[in-house]
Structure formats: structure tokens, C-alpha cells
Amino acid sequence: MKFLTKEDFYNAFKNQTHVEQLKQIPQKFNAVHNEETKTSEITIYGVIGTSWWNDSFSASDIDQAIKEAGTNDIIINLNSPGGDAFDGISIFNRLKRHEGKVTIHVDGWACSAASIIAMAADELIMELGSMFMIHEASNIIWGTKTDMRKEADVLEELEEGIINIYMTKTNLSREDVRAKVDAETWLSANKAVEYGFANKAAGNNSDEENKPQNTVLTVEDKRGILNELQGILKPNNQKEEPTERQQQKVAAQRKGFFF
The missing domain is CATH 3.90.226.10 (2-enoyl-CoA Hydratase; Chain A, domain 1)
Structure with a gap:
């Protein structure tokens, strides 16, 4: 060797x-x-x-x-x-x-x-x-x-x-x-x-922590967003002014979501 x-x-x-x-x-x-x-x-x-x-x-x-x-x-x-x-x-x-x-x-x-x-x-x-x-x-x-x-x-x-x-x-x-x-x-x-x-x-x-987090929507979240969209899409003569309580509910559902 x-x-x-x-x-x-x-x-x-x-x-x-x-x-x-x-x-x-x-x-x-x-x-x-x-x-x-x-x-x-x-x-x-x-x-x-x-x-x-x-x-x-x-x-x-x-x-x-x-x-x-x-x-x-x-x-x-x-x-x-x-x-x-x-x-x-x-x-x-x-x-x-x-x-x-x-x-x-x-x-x-x-x-x-x-x-x-x-x-x-x-x-x-x-x-x-x-x-x-x-x-x-x-x-x-x-x-x-x-x-x-x-x-x-x-x-x-x-x-x-x-x-x-x-x-x-x-x-x-x-x-x-x-x-x-x-x-x-x-x-x-x-x-x-x-x-x-x-x-x-x-x-x-x-x-x-730096990755975007996927948010899971609950059934109530989805219903609230759908109701909001239905209100927006109503003809002007059928559109109703939302109550203060409805406005607060929609604001709460939107928190943390970006579209």
C-alpha cells in the first residue's frame, strides 16, 4: 500500500x-x-x-x-x-x-x-x-x-x-x-x-409566518356575504337601506378578507 x-x-x-x-x-x-x-x-x-x-x-x-x-x-x-x-x-x-x-x-x-x-x-x-x-x-x-x-x-x-x-x-x-x-x-x-x-x-x-394564510369561511360567513351581494344586485327600486345592525354584521364578516 x-x-x-x-x-x-x-x-x-x-x-x-x-x-x-x-x-x-x-x-x-x-x-x-x-x-x-x-x-x-x-x-x-x-x-x-x-x-x-x-x-x-x-x-x-x-x-x-x-x-x-x-x-x-x-x-x-x-x-x-x-x-x-x-x-x-x-x-x-x-x-x-x-x-x-x-x-x-x-x-x-x-x-x-x-x-x-x-x-x-x-x-x-x-x-x-x-x-x-x-x-x-x-x-x-x-x-x-x-x-x-x-x-x-x-x-x-x-x-x-x-x-x-x-x-x-x-x-x-x-x-x-x-x-x-x-x-x-x-x-x-x-x-x-x-x-x-x-x-x-x-x-x-x-x-x-411569511406565507399568506388561507382563511376558512364558516357557513354563517358565506350566508352573510351572499346576502350582502344580493342587496347590491337588487334593482334600484327594490333596494332597501340596510339597518345599522345589518351594517355592523357585514363589517364584522368582511374583517380580514381582501377581494
Whole structure:
């Protein structure tokens, strides 16, 4: 077995359309803790897993940031092509054990191992234009046919564990998730929400309070409106002046309705 290089990592993507964009993600990791608001904001940009490259970050970095957060709610800004699967799994489990609420914003990409981290969110928000990608685990090996078969078995078991993580959020069946993993599936923000991986796509107005409310008319409401219309439609010589009580009743029935 040999260690993966950066090129090996990106070459493992079946869809090479976005690779150059993914390579341009700046490597950035930092944590800011606000004791007044009891929130900690963590930025996770770039490749995950120091076991691969010196310019990445690891599960140990996240663990330290969470320890410093104490019981604060955590807000994570995520933009990553992925990286080491086991670091991604470790970060997922560490975030799931955190006492405070975990909100994750996918600012650009949540691919591969980063999609595993995203599943730790109590609320996962896909920002405008962001993408979510799941695919097969991969590795580069050198050796005999026995070595290759053993590695294939390890990758199969690893994927089963990763699918278990996806199943904690998605509304898809396990068979559907497996098929999407095998095919390497890239999801828009809206698709990620539709499949249950994310809770919200930024820009979609899901606030029920802002939606127009449908008003249900009672039988008495309908009769009152009908009587009013009949009075309006009478010939002039038959039209009667409504009494003060009738005027008050009609006014009450009109309240809250717009025609």
C-alpha cells in the first residue's frame, strides 16, 4: 500500500468537472469563542486529515476547538473537497457528542469526508450555490491479488459505516443511498434538502409566518356575504337601506378578507 498524494485524491473523483475549483479552496482552520453569546464559530476550509498532507487539518484540531468551546453552541462554516475518511468520521462523532447545538453552514462544497462531517449538524444549512457530494471510499494500493482483495473488503466495511452515518439524516432508503454512493452523486442545495441530508437551503423562504394564510369561511360567513351581494344586485327600486345592525354584521364578516 502507498500513501495518497493530492493528485491521487482528486483523480479518484469520477466526475472531474469541478476538480480545478476544488483545488482552489483556501486552506483555513480557526475557532473563535464568544462567552457573551455562548457561541463558538469554527471555520473548516480545505482538505481534511494531516495524515495526508502538511497543509491540511485533523480531527485533533477539531477536538481541541470543541474542548475550548465548552458548552457553547457551535457554528461551523464548511467548505471542503474532503480528505481522510477516518478523520471525517472522528470529527462527526466528536461533534455529535457535543452538549450544545451544532449548526453547519456549507459555504461552498461538502464533498467526500466533508459530507460526513456535515451529518453531525443539528441544523445543516446549504448556502446559495453550494454543493454536497457522496462517493465510494478509495485508496491506492500496490501488491498481490490477495492484498487487493483484502483492501476491497476494508473499503466495503468502511462504506457500510459511512452509509450508517448518512442514514442518520436522509429520508432515502439504504439501497438508494448505496446506489448514490457507488455512482458518485453531486447534489445541489435544494436536492440535499429534498433527500433529507440538509435542513434548509438558503434563499428558500420556508418561514410559515411569511406565507399568506388561507382563511376558512364558516357557513354563517358565506350566508352573510351572499346576502350582502344580493342587496347590491337588487334593482334600484327594490333596494332597501340596510339597518345599522345589518351594517355592523357585514363589517364584522368582511374583517380580514381582501377581494
